[in-house]
Structures are given as structure tokens and as C-alpha cells.
Amino acid sequence: MKFLRDRFKTMKPYHSDYITEGIKLDANENPYPVPEEMIVHMQKWISTMQVSRYPDTDSKGLMQAIAKAYDLKPQNVICGVGSDELLDCILRATIENGDYVLAPYPSFSMYPQFTMLNAGALLQVALKEDFSYDVPGLIEKISKKQPKVIFLCHPNNPTGSVLSLEDISKIAEAAQGLVVVDEAYGEFCEISALPLINTFNNIIVLKTFSKAYALAGARVGYGLACEALIELLNTVKVPYNLNIFSQEIATWAIENKVLFEPIIENIKQQRAYLDTELKALGLTVYPSATNFIWLKMPKEAYLALEEAKVYIRKMQYEGKPYYRITVGTEDENKVLLKVLTDYFNV
Numbered sequence: 001m002k003f004l005r006d007r008f009k010t011m012k013p014y015h016s017d018y019i020t021e022g023i024k025l026d027a028n029e030n031p032y033p034v035p036e037e038m039i040v041h042m043q044k045w046i047s048t049m050q051v052s053r054y055p056d057t058d059s060k061g062l063m064q065a066i067a068k069a070y071d072l073k074p075q076n077v078i079c080g081v082g083s084d085e086l087l088d089c090i091l092r093a094t095i096e097n098g099d100y101v102l103a104p105y106p107s108f109s110m111y112p113q114f115t116m117l118n119a120g121a122l123l124q125v126a127l128k129e130d131f132s133y134d135v136p137g138l139i140e141k142i143s144k145k146q147p148k149v150i151f152l153c154h155p156n157n158p159t160g161s162v163l164s165l166e167d168i169s170k171i172a173e174a175a176q177g178l179v180v181v182d183e184a185y186g187e188f189c190e191i192s193a194l195p196l197i198n199t200f201n202n203i204i205v206l207k208t209f210s211k212a213y214a215l216a217g218a219r220v221g222y223g224l225a226c227e228a229l230i231e232l233l234n235t236v237k238v239p240y241n242l243n244i245f246s247q248e249i250a251t252w253a254i255e256n257k258v259l260f261e262p263i264i265e266n267i268k269q270q271r272a273y274l275d276t277e278l279k280a281l282g283l284t285v286y287p288s289a290t291n292f293i294w295l296k297m298p299k300e301a302y303l304a305l306e307e308a309k310v311y312i313r314k315m316q317y318e319g320k321p322y323y324r325i326t327v328g329t330e331d332e333n334k335v336l337l338k339v340l341t342d343y344f345n346v
């Protein structure tokens, strides 16, 4: 394979188990079905859809609906095939030839992957021992290396850690590069960097329909930033990126976001319930502002869950095993806790 670029030769494709049975708590998805009204709307829409035509390349209807939901202009919005596409788009627009990209560690696995694909050099600043952000460490690295792009996963996947608006502002002030605040889990968290896009032209906030809006299968994400930055990213974006189905369903979701509020509230309550119950089993559980929980647990407990077809995410950090459990429905969480209680009481 001599024709391949050197840096691709050692890379591995992204892998995720496609689980179709049991209790799936491994991918931070929303465990609840979408509202019935959404199904009814999409059934009606299918009879009028024009699949023989290209979709609107700018996803204008969706852009407008998103802008309205956040009291912004459509020119402040860019839509992507999941926020994954936008992460790549941002790096394609910014880095080349070993330019630095800074990310926390541990954090979302696609930051290193997309940095490598786009010929950047990754710098990482480890989270502190309690998995909170090391803000002085980030600022020091920024001042020394001036990375072109800084990823702040907020709240962080896989640890659930958050930053304050003051900290994000300090980071953006120290940075000459672009600060990407990835708020994929933002709806489960009380703090959003969104107000900062009016002050900082080097901040973009990324959001997704995959988590709170239960639309992981439709693959829709969006970025919110000042007009000049969005215009630049639009020159990099693939034409017709969002298909007609995804544009329609995401537009409906954001226009009817009030229907998702009780679902989000329920997930937050279940997160608190899991946190309490897992701690009662003697496990080390870290604070989470997301729809998942990061914890330490014996490997055998993980195997007991797997045996019971309760699937969670196993991860390695500094040579030690950690686990990430997506908050499920009340019933799913009860099954998870029953398996763990049985395991610890034997």
C-alpha cells in the first residue's frame, strides 16, 4: 500500500460495537424513544418528500430553526453530519503540516483521530487526579505552544467534568487559536459557553441531536459561532452534507424542543439515582454533568454485567481500567444495579 500517506499506515479505523440486544449503556445515547408526535410528523412528511432532488445544501430550514431556538442569526449556524463532521471540518479549515492542536486527556477519542487525519500534531493536558480540568495547565500549554485549535469537551467525555464560564473565557483570552467548546452533552449540564460567542470570535460551540434529542441515528450536529467563522467553515463543508430525512427530523426536534425537556429532566434524575446507588455499593464514582457516569470498578463486576447482557464502556486510563455507564431508563438502571448488587453481595 505504498500509495497511502505515511501517517495513515499506523492508524486504526474507528470501531464501535453494533449492539442490538440486551441493555445498551455503552454509547451515551438517549434510552427513551422519540416523542410519538415526531413519528406522526415524519410519517406524513414521507408521503411528500422529494427524494429524487438534492437536499438544500445549506440546510437552511434547520439553520433557521436552530438560530431561532438560541436567539441567534442563521449566519451564526453551521450544520453537519453529526458534530463529528464539524470537528473534521474545523481541522481541515485550520491546520496543516504539524500545526498544534490541544485537547484534554482523557477526552473524546475523535480529537486525536481527526488531528492525525488532518496532519496536525496533538498536544494533551491531563485532567487532574480527581478528573477535573487543569485550567492553569491548559493556559500554560497554550501560552507556550499557541496551538491553532483547542478542544474543550464540555462536559467532558468520558469523565463528565465541567469548566466555568470564567475558565473558558480565560482560555479563549490566552489563545490565538480557535477554541472549540464541544457541548455534545450540553443539555445535561447547567453551564454553556454559548453566551461567549458574542464576545470571542475565536470560540465555536458544537452541539448535537444525537444525545438529548435521541436522534443518534439521524446524524445531525451543529456549530454556533460568529458570522465570519461560520462563513469560513462553509467553504470547507461538503456540499449537500445533510440528507432530506435528517434535515426534516432535526428541524422538527428543535422546533418542538419543549417535548424533550421532561426526557432530559428524567435522565438527570436517573443520573443522580445511579450516582447515589453506585456509591452505596462502595464504588468510586466521579461527578457528572452528562448522561453518563465515569467510575472505577473491579473488572469482574464488568464481566458480570456483560454476562447479564448489560453493556457498558470499558476504558483504560494510565494503565488502569475505568468504566463509563450511560444513564438508561429507570428499568434499565434497576437491572444494572441489581446485577452489581448481586455481584458485590456474593
Ligand code: PMP
Binding pocket: 028, 081, 082, 083, 084, 085, 108, 153, 157, 182, 184, 207, 208, 209, 210, 216, 219, 220, 221
Ligand atoms: N463530541 C463528543 C464529546 C462526543 O461524545 C460525540 C459522540 N460520541 C461527538 C462529539 C459526536 O457526536 P455526533 O457526531 O453524533 O454528533
